[in-house]
Amino acid sequence: MADAPVAPTDDLTRRTAADLADALRAREVSSVEVTQAHLDRIAAVDGAVHAFLHVSADDALATARDVDARRAAGEDLAPLAGVPVAVKDVVVTRGMPTTAGSRILEGWVPPYDATIVERLRAAGMPILGKTNMDEFAMGSSTEHSAYGNTHNPWDLDRIPGGSGGGSAAAVAAYEAPLAIGTDTGGSIRQPGAVTGTVGVKPTYGGVSRYGLVALASSLDQAGPVTRTVLDSALLHEAIGGHDPRDATSLPDALPALVEAARAGRTGDLRGVRVGVVRELDGEGYQDGVRARFEESLDLLREAGAEVVEVSCPHFEYALAAYYLILPSEASSNLAKFDGMRFGLRVEPRDGVVTAERVMAATRGAGFGDEVKRRIILGTYALSAGYYDAYYGSAQKVRTLIQRDFAQAFERADVxxxxxxxxxxxxxxxxxxxxxxxxLNDVATIPANLAGVPGMSVPNGLADGLPVGFQVLAPARADDRLYRVGAALEMLLEQRWGGPLLAGAPELPVRAPEGSTR
Structure with missing residues (x-):
């Protein structure tokens, strides 16, 4: 690929979150200025991208003013204090609409915050708004949102990935320096790959799920969406850690993620064993994707890593197992959306109004086709006489995939x-x-089935569009992702002359209304 030009540094929206945090600490810029710059950028380009479902300008600026005042008073603030962030609309936010991309929750304003949001607020991070997504996180393209498509900033006629395409597009379009996504089968990493952003799925239980609108409880995991590996480490440390309100939350302290990312930027990977998964590079992979992957492996070898091939034979069944486990859990989790307690309520137009008929009318009107498809599939898989044949068998395959990972990690660190x-x-x-x-999620699904952490790092272009390099690590060893990911990122930037995103096409811009800049 051609060398990418270096991004300008005089535009606040083009700076990394780490750079912004340093500038804020040095009082070279205020949080109000940084936040307003991103709100102006949203106003200018989101009409074309449609990354946001809700923009919370007043709330974000109020947080920014508070952070500036506390900093001026000499208060010791969190590392990312004053740096704005966008949040996927599957994460519950007090005082802001949370729709999960569905008509059935249109207009719902939660009375509480998810643990992630509490931690963002406690860290002094202005929340810019809520990003678009496939309805209830069911999709790989953000085309299943009830509120319209999100567009890929690299090519507005293409998908930004899914289900978290809104978060990835917001970061890629410089509308937000940081975003929160959720990953059930690749919904952070796959959008990261196709938009040229960094996406991280933490170890299952490493980031609290309290306050996430559940899709599949044994698979869902929230994590960072950023433009650099270091930014992901900073955001991951801000939102991660034990939460007593989440029964699946790990009691362990997070590894030193920022330290690992900074160590990776030295480019020294001596002693690191990198395992290439034979089953994740088969038929159906685009030639350009394969070429960029091989080039990245060569760079890791040059950095001192030992590259070996490993086999995970049961990965070929991962897709089938996932699409039985996920719909089964979804059919159970989505039963609560019945028109009785909150959200949309549709009553039958004729006949007696019974609870059963209200539920049927509400769910028929409120759910989109993909959600209905998966609910029907999951309900069938859980039904009497079929449970063992379908859901039970899928869980056995899941165990075999977990064993494949365990054996592979005996031969490789990542x-x-x-x-x-x-x-x-x-x-x-x-x-x-x-x-x-x-099939878009064929490479990302195994990590969710096993609960191990994964990262996607932009590693070049194929036919002018971004591709991603996935790194997987053992459970609780998220720091390995950051060391290897940061090393690859640094080596690629040296080759290109700057970040990949700096070479993205300019978006159509309209003059911001009411701008203070």
Whole structure:
């Protein structure tokens, strides 16, 4: 690929979160200025990108003013205090709408914050708003949102990945320096790959799930969406750690993620064993994706890493197992959306109004086609007479996949693969072919089934569009992702002459209304 130009540093929206944090601590710029710059950018380009479902300008600026006042008073603040962040609309936010991309929750304003949001607020991070997503996180393209498509900033006619395409697009379009996503089968990493951003799925239980609108409780995991590996480490440390309100939350302290990212930037990977997963580079991978992957492996070798091939034979069944486990858990979790307690309520137009008929009318009107498809599939898989044959068998395959990981990590410190088999496809191209859509997550799903952490790092372009390099580590060893990911990032930037995103096309801009800048 051609060398990417270095991004300008005089535009606050083009700076990394780490750079902004340093500038804020040095009082070279105020949080109000940084936050307003990003609000102006949203106003200027989000009409084309549609990354946001709700922009919370007043709330974000109020937080920014508070942080500036506390800093001026000499208060010791958190590392990312004053740096704004966007939040995927599946995360509950007090005082802001939370729709999970669905009509059934249209207009719902929660009375409480998710633990992640509490921690963002406690860290003094202005929340810019809520980002678009596939309805209830079911999708790989953000085309299943009830509120319209999000567009890939690299090519507005292409998908930004899913289900968290809004968060990835917001970061790639310089509308937010940081964002929160959730990853059930690749919904942070796959959007990261196709938009040229860094996406991290932490170890399952490493970041609290309290306050996430659940899709599949044994698979869902929130994590960072950023433009650099160091930024992801900073955000991960801000939101991670034990939460007594989440029964699946790990009691362990987080590893030293920022320290690992800074160590990786030295480019020294001597002693690190990198395992290439044979089963995650098969038929269906785009030629350019394969080429960038091989080039990245060469860079890791040059940095001193030992590259070995490992086999995880049961990964070929991961996709099938996932699409039985996820719909089964979704059919159970989404039963609460019944028109009785909160959200949309639709009553039948004729006949007796019974609870059963209200539920049927509400769910029929409130859920989109993909959600209905998965609820039906999951309900069938859990039904009497089929439970053992479908859901039970899928859970046995899950155990075999976990064993594959355990054996592979005996031979390698981290495992690597392309993040997604192809670059971003065109909007509408796979919308009528659910199986083709599901295949986008073939490389990312195994990590969710096993609960291990994963990271996608931008590693070049194929046919002018971004591709990603996936790094997987053992559970609770998230720091390994950051060391290897940061080393690869640094080596690639040296080759390109700057970040990959600096070479993205300029977006159509309209003059911000009411701008103070």
């Amino acid at each position: 495992l690597v693969s392309p993040t997604a088999p192809t670059t971003a496809f065109r909007l509408g191209e796979k919308l009528d072919d659910p199986l083709a859509m599901y």
